[in-house]
Amino acid sequence: MTSKTPIPVVVIGAAGKMGLEVVKAVAQAEDMNLVGAIDRNPEHQDKDIGELAGLSEPLEVPVTNQMESMLAFACQEKEPGVMVDFTHPDSVYDNVRSAIAYGIRPVIGTTGLSTTQIQELADFAEKASTGCLIIPNFSIGMVLLQQAAVAASQYFDHVEIIELHHNQKADAPSGTAIETAQKLGEMGKTFNPAIVEETEKLTGARGSQAEEGIRIHSVRLPGLIAHQEVIFGAPGQIYTLRHDTSDRACYMPGVLLAIRKVLQLKSLVYGLEKIL
Numbered sequence: 001m002t003s004k005t006p007i008p009v010v011v012i013g014a015a016g017k018m019g020l021e022v023v024k025a026v027a028q029a030e031d032m033n034l035v036g037a038i039d040r041n042p043e044h045q046d047k048d049i050g051e052l053a054g055l056s057e058p059l060e061v062p063v064t065n066q067m068e069s070m071l072a073f074a075c076q077e078k079e080p081g082v083m084v085d086f087t088h089p090d091s092v093y094d095n096v097r098s099a100i101a102y103g104i105r106p107v108i109g110t111t112g113l114s115t116t117q118i119q120e121l122a123d124f125a126e127k128a129s130t131g132c133l134i135i136p137n138f139s140i141g142m143v144l145l146q147q148a149a150v151a152a153s154q155y156f157d158h159v160e161i162i163e164l165h166h167n168q169k170a171d172a173p174s175g176t177a178i179e180t181a182q183k184l185g186e187m188g189k190t191f192n193p194a195i196v197e198e199t200e201k202l203t204g205a206r207g208s209q210a211e212e213g214i215r216i217h218s219v220r221l222p223g224l225i226a227h228q229e230v231i232f233g234a235p236g237q238i239y240t241l242r243h244d245t246s247d248r249a250c251y252m253p254g255v256l257l258a259i260r261k262v263l264q265l266k267s268l269v270y271g272l273e274k275i276l
C-alpha cells in the first residue's frame with residue numbers, strides 16, 4: 001500500500017472561532033498535516049494551537065503573527081501547501097496575494113471581499129497558474145438552499161433575503177447573502193417590480209438592494225450563529241427557505257474538501273457547489 005505525503009496546511013486566523021475549528025478538523029484528517037498557525041491576536045502568540053483548540057495533545061505548532069516567515073517556511077515542504085484564511089475582510093486580500101506569491105494555495109472562507117478584489121485575485125491566481133478557492137459558505141445545507149432558491153425563482157417574481165448572525169460579525173450583508181442574490185440575479189429576470197412609490201422614513205428600513213432588485217436585510221444579535229431566509233411571495237402564498245447553523249463544525253467537511261480540491265486547480269474558483 002502506498003501512503004501519500006500529507007498536505008501541508010497553514011491556518012491564518014487560527015485562534016479565531018472558525019480557525020480553531022479548522023485546526024481541529026485538519027489535525028484529525030489523516031491526509032493533512034498542520035504546519036502553521038498564524039493569528040495576530042497578541043493574547044495567543046507562541047501558545048500551542050492544539051492546546052488552544054482543546055485537543056488532548058499539543059500539536060507542537062505555536063501561534064505566530066509572522067505571516068511572511070510562515071509562508072516562506074511552508075513553501076519549503078515537499079508537497080505543495082494550502083493556506084486556509086478565516087481572518088477579517090480588511091486583511092484577507094493581502095494574505096491571499098502573499099500566499100499565491102509563495103506558491104501556497106489559498107482556501108478563503110473570509111467574507112467581505114469586493115467584486116473588484118475578487119477579480120484581481122482571479123487574475124493573480126491565473127498568472128501564477130495557482131489554484132485558489134473562495135467559498136462564502138462551506139455548509140452543504142446552504143448549497144441546497146441556494147439550489148432550491150434558484151429553482152423557485154423561475155415561478156416567483158418577488159423575493160427578499162434576511163440573514164441573521166452573531167453580533168461579532170464585521171461585514172454586512174453576509175457573503176452568503178450576496179452569493180445567494182447573485183445566483184438569483186443570474187436567472188436574468190428583474191425581481192420585485194415596484195407596485196407603489198416607496199419612501200423610507202428611516203434610512204435602511206427596506207434593507208440593501210443587491211443583484212437584480214433583490215433586497216437583503218441583516219440582523220446582528222448575540223445568541224445567533226449564522227442563519228438565512230429566502231422569502232418568495234406571490235398573491236395568496238409565501239414560500240420560505242431557511243438554513244440554520246447551531247455549530248461551526250457544520251463547515252468542516254466543506255473546508256477539508258476544499259483543501260484537497262484546491263491542489264487540483266490552476267485558477268480561482270468561487271463557490272462550494274463548483275467542487276462538490
Ligand SMILES: NC(=O)C1=CN([C@@H]2O[C@H](COP(=O)(O)OP(=O)(O)OC[C@H]3O[C@@H](n4cnc5c(N)ncnc54)[C@H](OP(=O)(O)O)[C@@H]3O)[C@@H](O)[C@H]2O)C=CC1
Pocket residue numbers: 012013014015016017018019038039040041042086087088089091108109110111112135136137138139169251
Ligand atoms: N465561509 C464560511 O463558511 C464561513 C466564513 N466565515 C467568515 O470567516 C471570517 C472569520 O470569522 P470568525 O472566525 O467568526 O472570526 P473571529 O474574529 O472569531 O476570528 C478571526 C481571527 O483572525 C485574526 N486575524 C484577523 N486579521 C488577521 C491577520 N491579518 N493576520 C492574522 N490573524 C488575523 C483575529 O485576530 P483579532 O481577534 O486580533 O482580530 C481572530 O483571531 C469572517 O469573515 C466570517 O464571515 C465564518 C464562518 C463560516
Ligand SMILES: O=C(O)C1=N[C@H](C(=O)O)C[C@H](O)C1
Pocket residue numbers: 111136137165169173174175176177225226227
Ligand atoms: O461570520 C460568520 O459567522 C459567517 N460568515 C459567512 C458569511 O458572511 O456568509 C458564512 C456564514 O454565514 C457564517
